[in-house]
Amino acid sequence: MNHLDPNRHVRGESQYLDDVPVQQGTLFAAVFESPLAHGVLKSLDLSAALAAPGVVRILTADDIPGDNQIGGIVPDEPLLAEGHVHFRGQPVALVLARHEHQAHAALKLIKAEIEPLPIITDPRVAAAQGEFIVPPRTFKIGDSQAAWASCAHVFEGVAESGGQEHLYIETQGAYAFPTEMGGVRIISSTQGPTAVQRHTAHVLGLGMHQVEVDVTRLGGGFGGKEDQATPWGALAALGAYCAKKPVKLVLDRMADMRMTGKRHPYSSDFKIGFDADLKIVAYEVEFYQNAGAAADLSPAVMERTLFHATNAYFVPNVTATAYSCRTNLPPNTAFRGFGGPQGMFVIESALAKAAEELGVPTCELQRRNLLREGDLFSYRQPAEMCHAEQAWDTAAKEFDLAGIRAEVERFNQTNKLQKKGFAVMPICFGISFTKTPMNQTRALVHIYSDGSVGISTGAVEMGQGVNTKIAQVAARTLGISINRIKIETTNTTRVANTSPSAASATADLNGKATEMACAALRERLLRHAEVEYTLNYEGIEIRNEEVLAAGMPTETTWDKLVSSAFWKRVALTENAHYATPDLHFDPATNTGHPFAYHVYGTALTTVTVDCLRGTYTVDALRIAHDFGQSFNEVIDRGQIEGGAVQGIGWMTMEEVAYNDEGRLLSNSLNSYKIPDIYAAPKVLDVHFLDTPGHPKAILRSKAVGEPPLMYGIGTYFALRDAVRAFQPHTALPFSAPMTPEKTLVSLYPEFSATNSTFNLSKV
Ligand code: LUZ
Ligand code: MOS
Structure with missing residues (x-):
């Protein structure tokens, strides 16, 4: 059974938002964004823009008939800025014009007087100033404090992971129509039609029954349209409601990149302890999440980081604390994995650090500590129908883990300017919305x-x-x-x-x-x-x-x-x-049974680094994955391939960069690179594990959307392995993405920002 849509996609027959025939009388909207990342909005001069050709109306917060509020978890996000601006790209006004180009031209004529306020872009700086979106959360099991004394080995460190641009092919947008009796109908490119409906009703002061939202399909979402399709739907609806005309609002690529949030960057401190058998005894971690200027989904993302802080490992004593830090960046949001990958990256860093210092292969530490049937997660749900060891052992056997390691070793002994690296990445991902009522x-x-x-x-x-x-x-x-x-x-x-x-x-x-x-x-x-x-x-x-x-x-x-x-x-x-039956979770104690089940798998990654240039290729990604009883192997394989490559992108080449003024530097596809076919692994093998599936999975075919993204984390550690084969220095920080630039600097630590004398003598 093939996917039903792709034939229509390639023939151009699939209907996306932009394919909806334009109704006569439609006005086109463009959003005036805050040019500063933080400040007091003193005044807006709209006169020149209002006089511009084709401009029909310009709407501001004053035109909102209901409540100017689209915050979900925390009511901290106005639809249109009022009094203050909190990030560059924050919507301030909506221009309605007869033609799209006229709306965009008018934006340049709007003048905003903004008194600047100090800008924070770093989550640790925000934390030091007490700028939190919600109070910190701690997941705890056992007593890590007491456990340190019994550890034979303890390691500490810092791990940083970067943001990620969703880069759905179809940018954000909506098309709204006034309906009789003062309602609106919205065609929206959203993952959450009800969210668009609820917030639009709230903003317009209407009942939800007066707002209809319709979605045919999206050209990609990846989490970027879980919450952040809402402002565009609500703005188009506001336009339609006020102007009594259909209003179409579509962001162009660069506006989309500037104005919308991304995967949350994290900066984290870890401490891990092992007994003499190299079993993990205790793990302590503090996550500093860069939430951006409003809550959006950040508290839920932060919670999932805590749920997945120990990935596929059993740790009897865990203290994991997360801080959601308010900064002056666009509110960061859901992105495939939803904080889980960020949590997993830190424990993988901790294991890599321990292995490097102990002089043992990381994969031996990993294998020894995998979850077993009945092991408790820090939130007290047991691992049931646990396939962590099965996934690992099957991958090791099917793909010849020992043989791959030997080949990498052999290659590195006989090559100077190219080095291979290898890493294993086990995953364990909980399936269900962690907020039980959403299931x-x-x-x-x-x-x-x-x-x-x-x-x-x-x-x-x-x-x-x-x-x-x-x-x-x-x-x-x-x-x-x-x-x-x-x-x-x-x-x-x-x-x-x-x-x-x-x-x-x-x-x-x-x-x-x-x-x-x-x-x-x-x-x-x-x-x-x-x-x-x-x-x-x-x-x-x-x-x-x-x-x-x-x-x-x-x-x-x-x-x-x-x-x-x-x-x-x-x-x-x-x-x-x-x-979903039998779900419960108590946020007061952070314990319960939040997930219907977990998905397991293991990926083996091999890379080759060009040690003269810092460039690299992913030679092979070999995955044993727990699909349960897949009833559509074509779709499921596609999700694994796409998810893994997206994860590789996050860990290697995708670098979201803001300057200190909160301006997005990686603001187009010139400066933001995502994997293409050349960056994808040369070999991408997917082995379907023989597992019974789970009764709570549809036809016992397990959920497959997010888990594969985390296989990409293995690429980071494989690159690190290759760099260390060339340059065995210990000061290599845990900092993703491992771009070619960063790889090059890692290969030649003497060639850094502070010491730019490039020394090739070693070569
Ligand atoms: N969205 C959400 C999610 O609201 N809650 C979740 O637990 C979640 N997990 C993954 C992706 N999106
Ligand atoms: Mo998502 S990150 O499941 O919208």
Whole structure:
């Protein structure tokens, strides 16, 4: 079963936001952004812009009829700046013009008088000044303080990981239409239609029932449209509401990069202790999260960092504390992995540091400490149906870990200017929204009287193939061909109060709801068939034994069954509600059972570094992954490949850079590099682990969206391994991304910013 969409994508037939035919009378919007990262907004001079050709209106905070507030977890984010500006790129005013170019031209005529205030871009500086988004959180198990005394070896260090630009191919945008009775309809490129609906209603002072949000598909999300599609939807709606005209707002690439938040950079302190057998006894870590200027999803991201602070390892004594630090950058947000990768990077750094100092291979430390069945995470959920060791051992065997290591060793002994590096990256990722109430959704299934089927759920298709999976679930449950099934747009009037398509849980949640609705319809049709058989209703040739023996109608009897049920006034529509069972979590004690299950896997990475240039290639990425019982291996493999390469990008070449004034330097694809086909691993093997899956996973096929990103972390450590083969200095900091520039400086520590005499004598 292939992904249903790509053929339409390559023919250009798929409908994205920008493909929606433009309605006559549409106004085009452009956003005036704060030119300073922090200051008092004294005045705005709109006169010249208002007089510019085509400009119809310019809206500011004063035009907002409801509450100028779009904050989710914390109400700290105005839709349009009021009184203060807190980051460069913060929306201040919305220009509405007849043509898009006129709206953009008018932006340059707006003058903002802003009295500058001190700018913070570094989370540690923010922490020192007490600038926190929410109070710090600590996850704790055992007693790490007491445990240090019993450790044979203790290591401390600092680890830094950088931001990451989502770079969805389709930039942020929305198209809003005024509807009768003062409402709005919004076509939005969002992972969270309900979030757009709720915040727009709040901003416009309307009930949610007066705001309809519709999503056909996204050209990528990656978390960037979980929360941050909302301002553009709400702004377009504000325009439509005020001007009583359709309003279209689409960010161009550079505006999108400037104005939206990214993956959170983290700066962290770690301390790790081992017993004489090199079992981890204790781990203490402090995470400083760079949240940006408003909360957005940062507190939830910070929490997931804590959940994943020990990755796939068992640690009996853990004290993990996280600080969400307020800085003057665009609010950072969800990004595939949602803080988990940042947490895992730190313990991997701790293990690498320990291994380097002890003079043992990192992979031996890692293997010795993998989670086993029943081990407790710091939040007291046990590892159940744990496949950490199985994943590792299968990868080691299938891909010949020992052979790879020997080959790397041999290569490095015989080569001077090229060095190979190797690393193993085990992963363990919890599936469910960590905020328990979010783990619910609904499916609305219509069987039309001709036997075709339309399905609406809360799932947003963003390239990940969720529509294909839902159609497969329905086809299997109803016993009909997938061609009869259409997955409808995601629309808040058909399926209400949905969680965003996020947390890797979309196929599980919406698939389960679809399965329930389809099962109910199937049962009803079977009951109907039974009745019809005894009544021997004329013209219906379904035999009871045939139907019941098959367990469901066959393709040929389906049409007749449906038609007969319709004429007998049997309900052919079903709405099912699914809420993941048995989840609970107490944020007061940070304990509970927040995850339906965990996903496991192990990646082996081999790289080659050109030690003259600092450039490198990823030779091979070999992954043994726990898919459970995959029912779509094509889509699932694609998620592994894409996720791993995205993770490699984060760890190697993608470098989000702001200057001290909070101005984004990596503001285009000239200055921000993402992996292309040449940067992708030359070999990318995916082995499907033989595991039973999990009953809480859809058809036992485990969630696959986010976990593979974390395989990319292995590339960082493989590069580090290669650099150390050339230059075995111990002062190499743990600082991602490992760009070619950083690699070069690492190879030649004498060639640094403070000492620029390049010394090739060693070579
Ligand atoms: N979004 C969210 C997420 O709101 N809660 C989560 O736990 C989560 N996890 C991963 C990605 N997005
Ligand atoms: Mo996401 S980071 O699951 O929107």
